[in-house]
Amino acid sequence: MVTDTDISPREAEVLELVGAHLSNAEIAARLVISVRTVESHVSSLLRKLEAPDRRALARAAAVPAAAAPVPPSVPPSALPAPLTSFVGRARERAELAALLAAHRQVTAVGPGGVGKTRLALAVTAEAAALFPDGVWFVDLVPVTDPGLIATAVAGALGLGEQPGRDLAGSVAAALADRHALVVLDNCEHVLDGVALFLERLLASCPRVTVLATSRARLMVPFERVYPVPPLSLAADGDSDAVALFVERAGAAGRPPDPALRGQIAAICARLDGMALAIELAAARCPTLGLDGITAALSHPLRMLTGGSRADERHRSVRAALDWSHALLEPADRELLRRVSVFAAPFTAAAAAEVTGSEEWLVADGLARLAEQSLLVVSASPSGTEYRALETIRQYAAERLAEAGEVDEVRGRHLRWCLERAAGLAADRQDWRARFDLVADDLRAALTWAGGRAERRADAYELARHLAELTFTRNLTGESQRRYEQAAGLAPGPAASAAMLRQASAVAGCRSAGDDMYRLRRAAADAARAAGDPAGAAADLASAATMAFRYSSTFVRLPSREEAVALIDEARRLAVPAAPGEEAGETAGGVGTASGEEAGETAGGVGAAPGEEAGETAGGVGAASGGEAGKRGAAEAALALAEAAVLADAFGAVQGPSVNEAPETIARAGRAVELAAMTGDPLAESAALDALSCAHLWAGDTFATAAMADRRVRLLASLPVSPTGTHELIDALGMVTEAGLGAGDVPGARRWARRLAAHPSLAEAGHRAPLLVDALAGHAGDVLDGSVRLLDAWRRAGSPARGYLGAAAAAVAMIHGLRADHDARRAWEDVLDQLGPSSDRALGYGAVFDAIVLLHRGQAAEAVERTAPEAAEVWKWITWIWHHWYVALRAEAAVLAGHPDARDRVAAARAAVTGNPVADALVRRAGALLDGDREALLATAEAFETAECPYQAARTLLLAGGEEAGRGAAALAALGFAPMAPAPAPA
Known part of the structure; x- marks a missing residue:
């Protein structure tokens, strides 16, 4: 009998869409996979569910009768559902649609409040049939770092980072053969990041079209700009602007008397046809009436405050916002400007902490702001949430600066973010969903605090937390950047070295060998600056080991001479020279290995034949504790590096029958002994990997399997960390394949199942279970x-x-x-x-x-x-x-x-x-x-x-x-x- 656990998550998605009567092509586009992959999933489902044909499979999907099939002509879509109707703009829709049909990248440009987003959504919905492989909408408002454009797009596409690729590369790979449309909304604050991302995306994806909305053009050569005009105006009241005002006023209470359309037209003209300004004015119609609105528009606060940078249309939007702001009670003005620090939707409780007010007062004020159309209200599992539209949020942020409250309020927001981050690290229940809700605020707070010397300590803590959280969230590219950022903010070189080691480990998880090597060498420099020669020695030795354990993950592989030089330098730091002896001259050093020619490498010591070097985990961890412990860790790292270099030359060049086999095994065994003495299971695991491979090259299948089994059991109970995760995944792969080589198929299958279930392999999978x-x-x-x-x-x-x-x-x-x-x-x-x-x-x-x-x-x-x-x-x-x-x-x-x-x-x-x-x-x-x-x-x-x-x-x-x-x-x-x-x- 087939159970739920027999059907994979991807098969369950395919089954649901089969039940909705989608074709294989439609399913492929919806899930961003190939048609052949869909066919394989369907075949698997037919077999597992013992269904004779696709019709029976659809019945097995148990789709409710009320669920209407998706018409074949409607492509998969990921567009937000409009909360209000779209009014008018027939000419603009036709013009923008024509541009999309003729050009691969179109930017709808206009001031805040002109209606760029709504126009883009309306045109996209109408043009969806032209893009059979899908339409996706990406809101860039929460993005505060230009380097995170790819992260936002990948999130909208439902993509994770692929091994060996950053998120921009993963997005490009997913859309490489797709005829699709991507809408990037609100680009103005991250223009440089958007431009770089689009250059890479459009060069890699010849059938992808991008529609961007922005207050300023992107300034890229392939861009076609469409200036979004204000709503049409007419003195007799027969215009899009008047139609919008009437519709929104009716939604707020009751529609104005049709006989007053001329007066409405005059109001819309004074607002220059700006959609946001008209909506704000219409929302007050039931309480102020048309006369009150007309009088309010004459208020002095309508005058420009943005200087020469703003054009006339922008001046009108600012005037409307000034007018709306002036109608607020002083307490509500204060609340609006203070909640402007939130980059994502927030609750009343969060707003109370950040604004420094009682929660009941804040909740009452937020409700009033929502009634004024200055906040958008939505329900969520965590309670009622509020969000300011971006134009209003930026306006409120200016008021915050004018009030001289930026440091005070953003400081409280920073503390709130630190508490959230620490809470997420301590309580892992449903933490991923909770992290996603606050991630943009954590990033925004770090962006603000990172540039202020007086906030350096807090910025360091937040960067460190964010690095840990994004790693566990499988955002490994961002995690590496955050660890590097934390290293730059660290209170001293010792802390900086610790962060750089973590960054190096994350780079290893990403199969980015050059970064892994670079960061470990940087950690050595920081350790030396901290007066920690033993820690620096361990880092240098680990960097040398990486060049051999992960050789295939490098773009520029360090030469063997370079690795030997690192080991010699590490030895000088770790082992003080005796009188009359040059530092580092020890018997049996790497440089004295017989039969080796400099530069001859072939994969890593951790890479078995047929396995790409770099699947294995890397480097001995940094020592902690007293000087004796640090010196012991350095000695262990040196022993591992020497064993790695010798084993690499021995295995690749000389063969398993030469006399060096016992020496290689002895060196690796000594590395295991020294690593075990440090009490660091990650260091011992790395050394066991070297010993496994030494036995492997010597042709001892069963010793290899025994070492692999010992290694994976050593790592079984370690907490999640970048180095630990990388080491465990590699160890699981090694023990699975080593068991298979020794004929322990039942054991290999057990390990393979554990490997396949590891969350870090949710996207990529592993070869070992297939081999077994x-x-x-x-x-x-x-x-x-x-x-x-x-x-x-x-x-x-x-x-x-x-x-x-x-x-x-x-x-x-x-x-x-x-x-x-x-x-x-x-x-x-x-x-x-x-x-x-x-x-x-x-x-x-x-x-x-x-x-x-x-x-x-x-x-x-x-x-x-x-x-x-x-x-x-x-x-x-x-x-x-x-x-x-x-x-x-x-x-x-x-x-x-x-x-x-x-x-x-x-x-x-x-x-x-x-x-x-x-x-x-x-x-x-x-x-x-x-x-x-x-x-x-x-x-x-x-x-x-x-x-x-x-x-x-x-x-x-x-x-x-x-x-x-x-x-x-x-x-x-x-x-x-x-x-x-x-x-x-x-």
Whole structure:
């Protein structure tokens, strides 16, 4: 029976839209994924829900009868619903729509209050059919940092940051092949950020159109400007301006007498046809009447206060706001200007804290301001919320400055933000939703406080909190920037060093190797400035290690000479020179390693063959505690760096049979001992990773698996942190794949499930679960996981990521076993796009191809595919693939009648001892060679125990007779095509 937990969140979204009778193309556009990905989800749902066709699937979605299907002609839309009707502007709508049809970037320009946003929304709604891949609206009002434009757009699109890309890149990748419209509203305060973002977006997305609204043009060469005019005016009252006034006055109470339309026209003319001013005036009509409004417009406060920067239309809006402001009671004026510091909707309780008033008084005043149309009221789970329209908020902010209250009120707002941030860090219940509600205020408060020397301490605390919160919110790009900002605001170099280490760790989570390396070196400089040579030594050694553990994440990879220089400098800082000895000259130093040539690197010490260096976690953490503890951490970091450099040269250049293998293992083991003495589990984990890889290169599969298991258990209970998260994800991937290589399929599946459920992998997924399910023979799980992998890869822009090659090859193998030739070719195309790799030719590719060839009865071709001796291709099969390779090679030789078959079986039996799966494969080959049916059937039981259902079913088919029927049925139940009869062994 299919349960809710069997259906992934993305499948649930697809199922809901199928129930709404959307086509695959419409679903793809709605969810910003490819049509092929939708087809894969639908196929998975049909299988899971045992539905015979799409109609039955729609019924299974249980869509309420009242839910109307979305007409195919209406594209997916993410436009805010207007709270009031749109009046007039037929000519402007037609003109702006024509510009959108002819140009890729149009900016609707005009003063605040002219009606730019409402016009843009009206035109966008009418033009939506021209953009079949969707329309999205992005309000930039809450954005206070020009560098966060991409964050706002990604939020509107429902995108997270993709591994290896910043948010701007993630947005561009998601929209690269879309015919879509993006509306950027209220750009005037972040013009530079918008211009840079649009240049990148439009260059990467040739079918995307952008409509911006702004008080000033963006000043980019590809911009087409549309000046939004005031509402039309006519003395006889037959105009858009009068129509708007009448409609809004009627909504506020009762419509004015039609006989007075001429007087209304005169009022609208005095307001220059400005939509906001007319709405504000109309809202007071029931209480003041037309005569009162006319008199108020003659008040001296109508005069300009903005200087020569404002044109006549802007002067009229300001006059209307001055007039509306003058009608307020003094207490309400004070409240309006003080709540202008909020960048996002706020509650009465929040306003009371920031304004310094009693909550009941504030609540009463907010209600009066809302009645005056100066605040917008909305309901939320946290209670009634208020928001000032941007023009009014800016006007009120000017009044705040004139009153000399900026420092006082913004100071209280800063304290309120600090309390919110600390509360979010302490109470994690529903914290993500609570963070989203206050995030813009936290950013705005930090922007204000960061530029004031007297607020530096508070700004540092807020930047630090915001860095932590955005990291946990998976906004890793912003988190790194906030940690760097905190480092610049820190009260001293020691605190700055701590923040830079965190920033480096976040960069590691982003696979930004250059940033990770740069920031760790900057942390070393800060530690030296703080009088902490041991901390600086640990940072320098960790930076050197990063150059080898994360080599593929760098744009400019530091040379081996540079890394060795860092280690030498770290040694001088950590180990004082003895009399008569030059600082740093110690026996066995990195520079004295034999057989190494400077600059020869091939992946990282943490990168297994077939795995991109950089999947592993990085660097020893900064030491804390006394001088002894710091010195111990520095020594541990040095030992790890030396082991990393030596292991890299040894593994990449010399091979597993040379004498350096024991030395490499000894160095890594010493690094583990020193790290354990520091009491820092992250440092110990990093050293265990080096030791795992040293055993790996030496060909000890089981020691590698044991070290990986020890490492992940060490990290299991650590709290969330940038370094801890990166280290844990890597450790889970390592222990999963190491277990698979050692034949512990049940254990590997358990770890794989934990890895797949990690929140930091919600978007990107991981290759390890796919490898486990594929080699075990769980076709349905592989097909489901392949949809997520393909979706994430395409969202990231289909980058060449070689470390995903094994996962793509595993999916292609499953389709080969299912005789789904088109799907297999499609995944082989993906494999080609991931980039060339020797692993594909000689490592995982040989294993997966051999399994498919043997399934098809092509034993001779399988012999050819695995022709090289294991020692010839050790570098590409050492990781997961060694035991699988030698076992399949032996079976292929037996089934093909190869003259060396018996020797291959004997050699394989010795190589795989202790691996339950590979041992069963080799015993099966031996039983086939000897014609021992009883021994053959015994291996079927071994495969069942090892949780490898495909190989168990294959064994029954190879046994023939009455068992063959059971084997065929088992294969069919697993979703595989019938197996070709195997030739009798010669």
